[in-house]
Amino acid sequence: METSTLNTPPATLSSDLLQKIDAYWRAANYLSVGQLYLRSNPLLKEPLKLQHIKSMLLGHWGTTPGQNFIYTHLNRVIKQYDLNVIYVSGPGHGGPAVVAGTYLEGTYSEVYPDISQDEDGLGKLFTQFSYPGGIPSHASPQTPGSIHEGGELGYSLSHSFGAVLDNPDLIVACVVGDGEAETGPLATAWHSNKFLNPITDGTVLPILHLNGYKISNPTILARITHQELEQLFRGYGWNPLFVEGDEPMAMHEAMAAALDDAIEQIRKIKTGDAHSRPRWPMIVLRSPKGWTGPKEVNGHKIEGNFRSHQVPLAVSASTPPEHLQMLENWLRSYHPEELFDENGKLSAGLAELAPKGERRMGANPHTNGGQLLTDLRMPDFRQYGVPVPFRGAGGEGDTFVCGRFLRDIIRQNQHQRNFRIFGPDETVSNRLDAVLEATNRQWNATVEPADEFLAGDGRVMEMLSEHQCEGWLEGYLLTGRHGLFNCYEAFIHIIDSMFNQHAKWLKACREIPWRRDIASLNILLTSTVWRQDHNGFTHQDPGFIDHVVNKKAEIVRVYLPPDANCLLSVTDHCLRSRHYVNVIVAGKHPAPQWLNMDEAVAHCTRGIGVWDWASNDRNSEPDVVMACSGDVPTLETLAAVTILREHLPELKIRVVNVVDLFKLEKNTEHTHGLNDHDFDTLFTTNKPVIFAFHGYPWLVHRLTYNRVNNSNIHVRGYKEEGTITTSFDMTVLNEMDRFHLVMDVIDRLPQTGSKGVYLKQQLMDKLTEHKQYICTNGKDMPEILNWKWSEETKTN
Template identity: 35%
Template sequence: MTDFAQLADALWRAVTYVSVAQLHLESNPLLTEPLVPEQVKNRPSGHWGTVPGVAFVLSHVMLAGASIDDELVPIIGAGHAGVAQVAMAWLTGDLARVRPRFGADAKGLSRLVAAFPDLDGLGAEVSPSLPGGWYLGGQIGGALAFAQGAALDAPDRILVPVLGDGECETPATAAAWLTGRALADRTRVLPIIQVNGFRMGSQSLLGAMDDDALRGYATGLGWRSSVVHLNAAGLGEHQSFRAALVAAVTAVREQLPTAIFLRCTKGWSGPAELAARPLLGTPLTHKTPLTDPRRHPDQLATLRQWLASYRPAELFTANGTATGALAEAVRVVQGRVRPRRTARHSSAGEPPTPVRYGCFASAVTAVLRKHAGDGDFHLFSPDELASNRLGDLAQEPWATEVLAEEVLLSWLAGWTATGRRGLLVSYEAFAPLLLTGLVQLLKQYRVMAASEKRPSLNLLLTSYGWHNTYTHGDPSLTTALLATQDPAVRVLTPADPSRLAVVLDRALNSVGQVNVILAGKHPTDEQPLETVEQECARGLAVWPHTSDDGEPDLVILAAGDLPATIARPAALALRQRRGLRVRVVGVQDLTTLGDPAIWPSGLSAAEIRHYFGATAPLVIATLGHRAAVWGLIEGRLRRPVTVIGWCEPAGPMSQHRLAETAGMDVAGLSAAAERLLTARWAGEGRRALSADGNTSKARTTTPVPAEPVDGIPA
């Protein structure tokens, strides 16, 4: 068998060579003939600076993984390393599995370089469809925490996040070094930090440290570390890194937190200079350092030399298949980098029989203990379980609290990526910190194959602004997520603790969704349970206990526990004062109000008539921003509509005053309904006037409202 260093060198050279070819070439990727301008891309584009270091680490980790019993799973943290990920996947055949036209031969490679960066929907950055892309790198900084979550309670798996030195400056990565202590000896992670000295355009903070300072930084955070230098592309570098990797894996197996700092020059192995201007080790190598080889002979000559430096004739046959040490290396690594996943439920199934719970805490505790009994559940929270009246769960082995929202989300994402189920419980006010990460995960879900769908990401947001201090009022997360119009999003608004239990249970059993559950920890009214099954099946239901029979004069939609609490007395007041037929509809999934062409649970036109009546005006009471509801119903409800929801207060005020100011009380809801009805009757009077000319009658029976009303159709 060929020496390990020779295998690693052949694999690294091949990945790096194919990366350079993708960035620059239009054809002739194997240099079977002299390279001419027409074979070069008209406008080379993409990122080069991080490629050689990432390719080096991937080659070693994949080869080393074949010789140990544990899974050794690389996680690429830098999205800009996507070109190296694609190159490795082309060599191993993983690319052809998802895009068959890019086979591991000369024709496939020719198609690949011609297509890059538009790879039939894969994109030019790290993709979850390919090995190493378990974590989607669009949100820089989350890879270390993601790896910690994926490795949690997985003793046969070592996660190897490949980080950049600039990435270590992000809050998520900086916090993950420290918060990893909360996982104690239950996770095995081996971070490898590529210290090439630069971020995108300036020197990195880690890059400015010497070796002693790097080791001291790691030691202070509780990590052992070693520093490996890559000064050339020779076998000695491969042997040094191999030794460091073996030692680190041994330490990690013994539950000793260990990291490797890999020093390599930015753009390592690329052109050193161009037109007497230094390139190597400068920000100029972050993207393609040769910007126009087609039209500049000196750049074309440099590109020829650059490609030839990887000695492609030693790596590939004339038909593009691997040969020699590369062929042996490819055989070793094929199929070694897709981590095993635990199969979970494919759907929520039938809703459980509703059980009456007296409060938020008892409902949540009962459901979580049931799921924890299955052995594949974990609860994450930013030090708020006690505050949210769930303090009895804080000491459970399946619960973890650290004060770092972004880290918790990445832990949850890594945990669910392995096929296990989890929940993040947080204050509503702090949840907007999660937005960037959630949007990136939604992007990842979109490009994953249906067969790779993971258990859903579940968030339970409580302690919302209606019952909190001035600084703790911000429902922006749900507003922003609904604005993405991503069909994987669910905003769930159970009306009481009994419904919360059913909703939470279903969310934990679902797959491929981002479920945001809004539920207050404070006591609220309990509604009859007769419609729970329909609410689960369809996302909403008419509540018979507080609705009149027949065609309604007015419909009140209650989305959430506070709206549900005020809907019933408001309906009673309107019924008594106006003699109206009022219908109250409980909304459990806010996305049912959206267009069914976008939202899987969206109501059809026929269902809108069924639930809301033919023409009755609607008062919609929601926990979050009114804008979120308007975005869902835009153009769908051809009738008068008003929305009551969160209004940002001008300053600190009492809970009662806040509700009164926003109209989220019985008086406010009743007044909104009165204005809506008055405006509707005024419109009907004006239409009657235009028909019969009876000015006197119109003026005495249809008073014009004193203020404008939302949603009155023209």
Template identity: 45%
Template sequence: MPGQRLAQPNPPADPSHLPDSVLDLGVQVASDITPAELASLDKFKRAANYISAAMIFLKDNVLLEKKLTSDDIKPRLLGHWGTCPGLVLVYAHLNRIIKKNDLDALLVVGPGQSWRTCILSCLWLEEALACFWPRYSRDRAGLTRLIAKFSTPGGFPSHINAETPGCIHEGGELGYALSVSFGAVMDNPYLVAVCVVGDGEAETGPTATAWHGFKYIDPVESGAVLPILHLNGFKISERTIFGCMDDKELIALFSGYGYQVCIVDDLPNIDKDLAGAMEWALGEISRIQHAARSKKPIVKPRWPMLILRTPKGWSCPKTLRGEFIEGSFRAHQVPLPEVKTSPEELQMLQDWLASYRPKELFTVNSAQDEAEGAPMNDVTEIIPLVKEKRLGFRKEAYAAFQLLDVPEWMSFGVQNGSEASCMKTVGIFLREVIKKNPTTFRIFSPDELVSNKLDAVFDVTERNFQWDIASRAHGGRVVEILSEHTCQGMLQGYTLTGRTGLFPTYEAFIGIIHTMVVQYSKFVKMAHETNWRHDIGSVNFLETSTWARQEHNGFSHQNPSFIGALLDPKPKLARVYLPPDANCFLSTVAHCLRSKNYVNLMVGSKQPTTVWLSPEEANRHCIAGASVWKFASTEEGVNPDVVLVGVGTEVTFEVIAAAALLRKLIPALRVRVVNVTDLMILGPSGSHPHALSDEGFNTLFTPDKPVIINYHSYPIEIKGLLYGRPKLDRISIGGYQEEGTTTSPFDMMLCNHVSRYDVAAAAVRAGASHNAKVAVDSHKMASYIMHLAETDKKYIYHEGRDPDGTFDTPVFEKK
């Protein structure tokens, strides 16, 4: 058939290099599609396209039983028509191939808002909407409600979200559909995720990297992704890059990525061609999987992909006032924007909707017929008979959660008083998590797992990089790729289809996925509010290589701002933890891996630091979220003049060191030391599920004494959390001040004024107002303490290292 070209129809055993002639290859792909299937496909497509167009324009007369008037048109027209007909085409053919082959498939779609109307129309036809949203019943009443309420108050919004059956991808931001699809098929060996990538989305950086995702899919243990690059040539007002590429360029590009490419673009034969292309693609997937599962894996298997070309706005009016609509950017959103006020456009809409021949598609014969408005039988003939196989009913999309078997963490604890790397300790714990959960837990890391000291996991698993001979077809719980976007997309797909993952990374670079996490949080929020969606595992981020211990890296690697990003989502969703030592980190990781429906952020150090608490003490501390550390306080923290608070590993060490310094220099100053490990407890009572009551806050921080907080990130974040608490004028906050370079660890503390000297001097000044003995010498002692800071700084710049003993664990003698 013309219009279908494969870059390499029969790859050799080791297709590492393509022959020069491969770009000129063209083969035919045959299909055994029957005339009856073609007729049913045509009617399904017409019905779905009719509903999609009606959803944009109509508030009444939804079955076109009388001539349209201005009163039938919505007062505000919202929607994206341009990609709808192509997506309906794909949906219809997926129905056919699912029904024919008993296929297990998910559909993930990337072209923004366009797919809301068309996917909803297909879900209504297959009865998924009626199942999950009974008010959208498959009859006149349900159809009227679907069309009239779309993009109006109380109806479905204009983009895809968690309210949409079968959906695992928030449709508000482009770039992530493909990586989400690869995450969804991991450890789902019989699932095929069909991912439609629009030519607008294909221009994004995250999508450009995600094409490599199949190189991290082991065909023994995981399913497959079938990408469909949908080219209609235009985005909102401009041509697209991929839409302007010819066949040879497209084949060269995607063959270079490692795909077999099939182009489908012959409009007169589009159904036959697409049916054949899908059958070929599934055959190739089966061949690759069968070889791997027979222990004869193909070296660098070339997975199939389809390139589908259809006109922008296909089947809408051709022209309007001498300008092209179909096949141009003018079809991207609302092709007839003045239809409510223009008789010409109203007539064009009448003709457009009538061209789908709705009387052949929906029952409209009798007002007494309970099923009036339902799709006719031959419209739904192409839909799979088994409901669970239909795209809107896939349990992977809403009810597949598998709770992790999380080991008891205390047996991995470290002796208090010793030194230990939080990450090394957690790595040993994660090794056991992987052993206990061989098919439901993965680590998605931007190529920094060893650097972040989590490499103990490699005692029991491998990296799942299938283009590396050492790990091919051997599985592996670790995916490492130097793209934060791809790691996050895979994590989202893996989590939303029922499993649990961990994303460890350098603190400085996790902000790259800020907007992705915001989008994901919106999806989780709506899932919380959608009663038919089941629990999902929490998304877990682990930040390390922090600004305070960034080793050889400089100012560019100092950026704790992702904490602030997680303070904005709904309080039901976000959790931020800054465990102060290895035992507290173990407790926190175990808790987060057991949790459900959250976005968890854990911030810690990979360098050896003091273990302050025993496992039992750490357990109680983490349950509380904060506690008084009596060992570092004077008189066990009773009746203090000042409260010193550490929030973060390294800055807490400085608080402890400050307390030791004050005890030595100014023994009359009464000090209470508090550590906060759960950041959300600081918010006003009721602002977050973890927020302390006012009574609890005062018990911990006193009702009226000065409080000096030493915080890992930007002080403004703490100020925002505390807003609403009484007597905030007594609280001062130190934190990262955007100062740094390639320097010593202690110099970083000095540069950002979170050193022990800064804390101690502030404590002397603040405590003087509550202790007359301290007030007498407060100026002298504060000046002396800051002199010590200058002395240490001069030493660092002269010697190129911190003074000896700087990070020795402070010793507190009991009186």
């Protein structure tokens, strides 16, 4: 197995190298201040004037000089030891530092030739920052070398660990801001070191940047004692190395020594015992917030204070005139004339400090994961299909069937090591346990004799933190691999914001030509609202799909397969796809199977369709359309059809099943949407549509609001009624059961006449009987439990 090769580090920097490192850092700081303030005169060839200053000053200085310091020192060790390193900027709004670092090393100008290595390029680099039509203040997708935007805090360390899984030669230098360190996801992420295999995985080198303040408050970790801080991280299983101070030359020496020490520790770990959990090194860098910036403005302390967090010095026509001179003095304190030649190019002596080619952190292919992405080796999903000898034949559980397919995907990609399954301790609970026939759960902490499926080289990643599982998977995908996240439906909301950030990342990358498409983020939701009867109200929430549909149509997809064969087809499609977020909602409990494999493939390919075997309107217009989306809604709809066919046989009924939720939206709004003609062909333009939906009813109304027949679409779904009860009673509580569906048809069709009146009363009595029965017996009535679809109902 490939491992990092690290040379023995030297003890100290030479005097010449020390001076060059300090100058390179000054160059990065100069570029960063320029990005905040300047739109012209980038080399200060003339005295600074107000017309050289941007009209709007937007950005964040406080974290930037410390990150420039780190980036500069990482360049040295990468070059000296020929390391494979990427940089993750965790502190929010750290964009100036990463842009400066990638510009100085040359990567930025390679992907953006217009931002050239000269005075004109410098001017454009400065002007574009936090400027209309320019770039954001984060380490955004537009920034080469970035896999982590830092817009929302808390996920840098999770992404970093995901990136190094199955990348044995990769080191991720993850800068963790001390404000970010106060978030729940980041605080939990320190434990990811218990999952790393020191031989087959890479290395995460956390660099906790203690600059003391958040936006306006001190940070917790900066205000505890050195001893307490060291004990905290040693307790987490890390070996912290401290670099503390504010005098630049002393800090350069200390940082160089700490990095050399860390690399030597990593080398020993990587060539040591794979079966013992190592104590990985980390660095704690304590430096002033806004380091090297203005010391004081208007009587207020700036450097080493929260006031340096954003733009520390306001400069405009309405500010005191001396502010302009203060800014010029600040910029000139970096001595740009020593750093750049007359044409604006970084001096050759400093440029040689940067690594070359793909060793540059901005050019590392792991930060543009689509460059490294290879197709999964996929078995034929049809081989895992379940026989359907008759409509509604009993099944083992849809996810249980899918688990066998996933098991063999793991087997076929063992050597490529590019596919993993992630979940918060729910892989077995979600009935995907067949995958454990092919692999174990990765685990590098203590193992007890009675433990099951734990090993240092497993392909299943489980930690009881949805944040970590999502973050690991995102980091894994962003660096060019494939994966699946399985989760209880109600608790996927924990990663709502993480999904937001990833979807925005994907959307932005679509607009950046040099960014390659990555594998889709595939989320399998199970243990769903309709089968969480035993866990109760707290576990009943299908609203994640409402959240998902808010994102851009070119990014998101939602699938609700009605049975196991459809789930296999959908899963195969999603795992082969690129650059989407695919959300699949499927049940795990034994359930009826409706379509054989050929039918399932055809139905899922369409995404929506009439189930002719359940309909009887082939030679006439339907009186009512019975639509359904989701496994339980499909069951209840078909059960309702049997009641209607038995008691109101003259009705013409069309059954429409929806797998691809976005088929409901117009094709002008979503690429998967139906055009108006095709939608009207299925749902008619004037007939009642009784729609049984897996989620909240208003989502269907939202997707179909501009259809001709919208006023006749009546949706029944989850309406926030739940408790510990029977599975069928969950549908009754939310009035999505077969009886309410039939009564809805009767209410919409006056032609049912007295037959309808009597049938409705009979069904209301049945609901009363149901409630009495479950309260007495603790289970559903036999006619519910034993219900079967009868082919006799399908008269044409």
